[in-house]
Amino acid sequence: MEATLDVPPPLDLARTFSRFRTWGADPVNRLGEGVFRRAVRVGGGWHGYELRWTGEPDAPRISVRVPGARRPFVLAAAVAEARRICGADLDLAGFYIAAKADPVLGDLVGRLHGLRPTLMPEPFEMLVGSICAQQVNLTFAFSLRAALVRRFGSSLRVGGETVYVFPEPAILARARVSQLRAMKFSGRKAEYIIGLARSITSGSLDLAAFADRSNEEIIESLTALRGLGRWTAEWFLARGLGRGDVCPAGDLAVRKAFEHFYNRGRGLSERAIRRRAKAWGPHQNLAVHYLLAGQRLARATAGGGT
DNA sequence: AGCCAGGCTCTCG
């Protein structure tokens, strides 16, 4: 079955999806030329789907195909997930208007026209990915995550490619620290991941219930768990739930981006960053994504190499 | 060779 994905322009999918290859391959989110493949949860099972795009950012044509599906609700689930991955429901137009008041953002929205954050539809996957990324460089974080997925996740075939399903909490709840240590996880990361999986399988943590809770309530619930701090919780709000009024100001790359664009490369406190971000109100999440992408843009042109 | 990576916990003062 197949459907077209209706997203308010602009949407530059090549740029939006580039994060799935910038730091290495991602066996769960498989990016090809003009095509993205992933598996969506429907009831108790998983269905692989393909998202294809053509056209310019101001008039993108996007299709979602679920090979072998025969029931409409399976296609509907894939379409709904694809919309999240594209960041379709974020208020890009509102952000672009607000950005005009800020010279830095005003410039970046021109150079990154159509960029949207990719919202991660599976909360457990998002949190484990964040634990992988704590403290280490992102290339290494991606390799850790990929190894975890290949070892504990199941796989299916979509359009001639293998797509992995991120390991379920029930699987990782039974994993051993020693197994993860052998895969180059630190003992801490291994404990955090297994502990998180167990708090989900035991029922003490209900990630699905977060949808209608406030940012502060969610931060409080997540940081009560061992291994999840404010950084992880704020990225979860931003990239997992798509909350607009969030700025992960403690993030090293975010801090460097703020220092680069707003303080001539000189140091800025986390407080100062939060203060500035707060003025962007509901557009903080998008602003942060544009600053990070802008920083990568600057590095790519200046560095020449990496 | 040594320092840094898109943190977090634990321990001290």
Added chain:
DNA sequence: CGAGAGCATGGC
């Protein structure tokens, strides 16, 4: 409380 050590590995 706030500061500081320890974690563990890969890349430059």
